[in-house]
Amino acid sequence: MNFLHQERSALQTFMPGLDASLARYPLAELERAPSPAIPAFREAGGPGLLVPARHGGAGAGPLEAVRVQRAVGALCPSLAVATTMHHFSIAGLVQAAAHATGDGDGPEAPLLEAVAKDGLLVASGFAEGNTGQNILRPHITAERRGGRVVVNGSKMPCSLSRSMDLLTASVALADETGTERLAIALIPAKTPGVEVRPFWGTPVLAGAESDRVVLTDVELDPEMVLVTEVTADAVPDALNTAGFLWFELLLTAGYLGVASALAARVLERPGAADTDPTPFTVGLDAAMLAVEAVARAMEAEEWDDTLLVSALTARYAAQDAIARTTRDCLAALGGMAFISSPDGAYLASAATGLTFHPPSRARMAGPLRGFLDGAPLRIG
Ligand SMILES: Cc1cc2nc3c(=O)[nH]c(=O)nc-3n(C[C@H](O)[C@H](O)[C@H](O)COP(=O)(O)OP(=O)(O)OC[C@H]3O[C@@H](n4cnc5c(N)ncnc54)[C@H](O)[C@@H]3O)c2cc1C
Structure with a gap:
């Protein structure tokens, strides 16, 4: 059958063996948490898909990536949702690394290398569980305190919450003039004050682990907080x-x-x-x-x-x-x-x-x- 042929072949190129690993399980088992799909994705080198080759990743471009993602969705819906959050976070880090220095070697570069080499998984928390909330206007705030940035609040639903090595979370950070800007905090999952609590209440897409991440006095190095140009007008930079x-x-x-x-x-x-x-x-x-x-x-x-x-x-x-x-x-x-x-x-x-x-x-x-x-x- 030639349906999805191009997509399956892109998947085999970039994540060899993932198709065969997932085919061993019935759909219902793949879609429950914990899903065997997430370790299989790591095993197949999935975390490095969008990490540039110079940082040890597969360096896939947008066209290759969307084909891979359609093939993944056809095998395991929860894995497609969960890994969208990972890949888009990685794309953001690649962009930020390039932006910082113009040559792609900003402070994010070692992190990208670790993602590709050690198969790290990155979750992305923008939503805060409130219908009608603009995702470019986070309610959770980050405060500068004695050379550190301290974050408090909750992110939900947050896919990959139980498997993540790193969380990228949107926060509101006040600048010197008091204007609140959207900032992206990079939070290692093992940082003291990071806790995961149940949130996802439906069996549909449960394998994506979209639970609640609670952040209590999470202290970060200011280098781990990327301040964007976005203010209350919600025009993306x-x-x-x-x-x-x-x-x-x-x-x-x-x-x-x-x-x-x-x-x-x-x-x-x-x-x-x-x-x-x-x-x-x-x-x-x-x-x-x-x-x-x-x-x-x-x-x-x-x-x-x-x-x-x-x-x-x-x-x-x-x-x-x-x-x-x-x-x-x-x-x-x-x-x-x-x-x-x-x-x-x-x-x-x-x-x-x-x-x-x-x-x-x-x-x-x-x-x-x-x-x-x-x-x-x-x-x-
Ligand atoms: C499978 C899954 C995984 C997810 N994983 C993550 C994750 O990892 N990280 C993350 O940050 N988020 C995640 N999300 C959450 C997602 O980002 C959304 O924030 C959340 O689903 C929005 O909830 P909502 O539809 O109730 O709210 P809203 O988007 O506010 O919409 C509710 C309803 O009101 C309508 N509405 C809202 N505002 C307006 C308006 N101004 N004008 C007209 N109509 C309006 C909408 O059209 C919609 O019908 C996930 C969601 C799903 C389904």
Whole structure:
């Protein structure tokens, strides 16, 4: 079957053996926490996917990365969600390292080397469990105290919370003038004051370990806090625009993979060879082509808000394609398939998860209207 052929081959190139390792487990086992998928991902060298080759990583570009991510989503939905958070954090560190010195050797460089060499996993905590909260305006604050930065608060849901070696968390940090700026704190998971508590209450995507991380008087070296240009207006700076670009593309590709796993079951069902495959493939593949178009543009064009709008367009189009296709797939598989195994309904439900990541479509209505009318793009 040639469906997802390119994606599977990208996965085999960048994470050899992961496909075979995950195939040993039933879907339900992969999707429970603790999931055997996370150690298998480490084993296959997954953490180094976006670490540049000069720092010992695989140095994948955006196009290769989105193909890998669709293949991962088709094998294990929770792993796609969890590793999106890791890869996008790594992309941010690569960007910050390049930004600091212009040659990619900022203070983040040794960390990137450790990620590739030791298979470290990096979680990303932006959300704080409050519906309606703008993710570029964190409520948790970081204070400067006697040459250290001290962080207090909670991040939830935070994927990879139980397996992370390092957490990247958004915090509000006041500058000398008292203006609060968005800053990204790099927090080793073993730092005193870091604790993980249960949070995720549904079996869907439970393998992503999206629990609550509580930070109590966590003391950091100021070098571990990257201050961005983002203030209360929530207009992303270059670092955040890059972060959102990576995030939206990797996330969308992963969820398209989840829906594609359901489509593959339809294409492979008894008697399917004589039926029209297009209702199950065209919408998902077209949405992936849009993701790939933005990934290719990341390799050739400036990373500005116009490109970010393209990434959001690809993502929202994918949400529509997933909704239509998963409904048609469940209908084609039929009632007996629905009754005899939870897998079809599980994949359809997990694929809907794309809707719930920031920034939601409804939240972006005003900012996208403003952008059409010539304003800079705000997030939410
Ligand atoms: C599987 C999974 C894993 C996750 N892992 C992480 C993680 O590792 N790290 C992390 O930081 N976060 C993570 N998240 C959380 C995610 O980042 C979101 O912050 C969270 O799901 C948002 O919750 P919400 O939909 O209730 O809130 P909102 O995004 O605020 O939206 C709630 C509803 O209100 C509508 N709405 C909200 N504001 C507006 C507005 N201004 N105008 C119009 N409509 C509006 C939205 O469209 C939506 O329908 C994860 C989420 C999922 C589903």
